Every structure is written in C-alpha cells, then in structure tokens.
Amino acid sequence: MSKTYKVVVLPGDGVGPEVTAEAVKVLNAVVSVRARAGGPKIEFEEHKFGGCAIDATGSPFPDETRAACESADAILLGAVGGPQWPRAVDPQDASKGMGPRPEQGLLDLRKKLDLFANIRPMTFPASTLTSCSPLKEDLVRDAEFVVIREL
Numbered sequence: 001m002s003k004t005y006k007v008v009v010l011p012g013d014g015v016g017p018e019v020t021a022e023a024v025k026v027l028n029a030v031v032s033v034r035a036r037a038g039g040p041k042i043e044f045e046e047h048k049f050g051g052c053a054i055d056a057t058g059s060p061f062p063d064e065t066r067a068a069c070e071s072a073d074a075i076l077l078g079a080v081g082g083p084q085w086p087r088a089v090d091p092q093d094a095s096k097g098m099g100p101r102p103e104q105g106l107l108d109l110r111k112k113l114d115l116f117a118n119i120r121p122m123t124f125p126a127s128t129l130t131s132c133s134p135l136k137e138d139l140v141r142d143a144e145f146v147v148i149r150e151l
Helices: 016-035 051-057 063-071 103-113 127-132
Strands: 004-012 041-046 074-079 117-123 144-150
Touching: 004 016, 004 051, 004 063, 016 041, 016 074, 063 103, 074 103
Parallel strands: 004 041, 004 074
Antiparallel strands: 117 144
C-alpha cells in the first residue's frame, strides 16, 4: 500500500496562484506515473496566506492556515505581497498607522515551523542543454547543484 502525503498549498498573491496551480498539475502528473509502480499519493489542501489572507481574515497567516501547515508533510508556497499592502488602518486618519504586511506571514511561518531555507536541487535534464548554460559546458556536464537560499 502506498503512502499518502499531505501538501498544503499557499498560493499567496500576484503570480503565486498561477505558479502553484501549475506546480500542482506537474506533481499530479508525476504521482499518476509513479502510481503504476506503487508510488506515493499526494493530497493537496489550499489555504489563504499573505495579502489575500489579510483581505479575507485580517491576518497574513490565519490560525486555520497555521494549523494546516503544522499537520502537513510539505508546504508549496507561492508569491507573497504586492503594492496594495500594507493599507492604512483608517484612510481618513494616518495617525492610526498601517495594517499588517503580507511578509509578516512569512516571518510567522518561519518562526512557527522552525524554517530558515529553501533547498533547490538542480541538474541538467538533457546533455543538449549544457551548451545553453552561462557556465563552461565541461563544468556543467553531469553536474548536480544544490542551491540553499535563506527565506
């Protein structure tokens, strides 16, 4: 029997919903191919995060999203933020300050789940692409890179 993994999808703002929707399609395609060999299954659960969460709930990292992330096996995160945030708490009275920023959700996510980096492995999918690299072809042929990026 194959294992089922829970992936929480946080599309976020801007291009995030488009990018995560396509990523989910790719993951579903991989799962369907791997299913023939008894590979794992993935259940996707989408939640609000960032600016769209501020608009819907007043918080960039709502409690419902936080609980889902804590119980997930993985999180697929889109883009966060945009020029429309933060907004004035009271547009008529600037002294009341600004509302929450979407990026505060990222900081809360990092703190709550003890996260600090993205790990991005990379290989060339075909040897014919090595000539397209900005690095010398003989350096990238059969090379594997792992980029670790601080969140």
